[in-house]
Amino acid sequence: MSAEPNATPRLEARDITMRFGGLVALDNVCLSVPPRSIVGLVGPNGAGKSTLFGVLSGLLNPTAGTVFIDGVEMTGKSAQARAARGMARTFQHPELFLSLTVREHIVLADRIRHAKRRVWSDLLTGRGLGKPAAAENQRVDALLDALGLGPIRHRCVGDLPLGSCRLVEVARALAVEPTVLLLDEPSSGLDVRETGELADVMQRVVAERGVSLLFVEHDVELVLRICDSVTVLDFGIEIASGTPAQIRSNPAVRAAYLGKEIEQSATGADWNQGAVR
Incomplete structure (x- = not known):
């Protein structure tokens, strides 16, 4: 270090x-x-x-x-x-959306940092997360790969063991840079x-x-x-x-x-x- x-x-x-x-x-x-x-x-x-x-x-x-x-x-x-x-933080008990995938968690966090208005517009209109931009894809995939989450990026967090959930929470916190x-x-x-x-x-x-x-x-x-x-x-x-x-x-x-x-x-x-x- x-x-x-x-x-x-x-x-x-x-x-x-x-x-x-x-x-x-x-x-x-x-x-x-x-x-x-x-x-x-x-x-x-x-x-x-x-x-x-x-x-x-x-x-x-x-x-x-x-x-x-x-x-x-x-x-x-x-x-x-x-x-x-x-500043960002995690909590002792992971606070994740069990029905969302690993990647969707990171996309949401990335948009909070880079496109906050889009988060609310997509969710309120029922369009889900919508089509990602190229730069967003690059940032999200780089972070997932850096934390070793790439192979499970499309799995729902509700199906993951606790250790993976903690890594997802860390990745989500890091996505806001x-x-x-x-x-x-x-x-x-x-x-x-x-x-x-x-x-x-x-x-x-x-x-x-x-x-x-x-x-x-x-x-x-x-x-x-x-x-x-x-x-x-x-x-x-x-x-x-x-x-x-x-x-x-x-x-x-x-x-x-x-x-x-x-x-x-x-x-x-x-x-x-x-x-x-």
């Missing part, structure tokens, strides 16, 4: 605090996603990961703190406004082979399309294997942030909740890397 850590972050959260009544879900959390990078966000249940994702994507307004996309403050802006600035993509538990429910395929896709889209990825993930080994940096939350507090090697060696992280998981995934790692913040 070719992260650009000294460039303006694609996505940045500064001192995010989120309170729900007397509950402090996030307490002065900071996070930065550089261009062309993969950043992981991990923590046990109740750590505040989903809340932070909600704040970053515009579904929640923080009690305090600021959110930036490419250096432009977006705090308080809607999810639609953030999408217009280059984001600069930063948020992935919520992308490996949830996947087997080892499907997780490996997803990891390959994530690394490939960063390398080939220059997208930055931020993902919440329960699979610690996946995070430590493919991320440029990792932020760790516990009870709404950022307890560590650094490279995978630094996270592996951080005693606060291991003592807090990762324990055996991080030890088992540490084969070949240098356990004496520098400290993390």
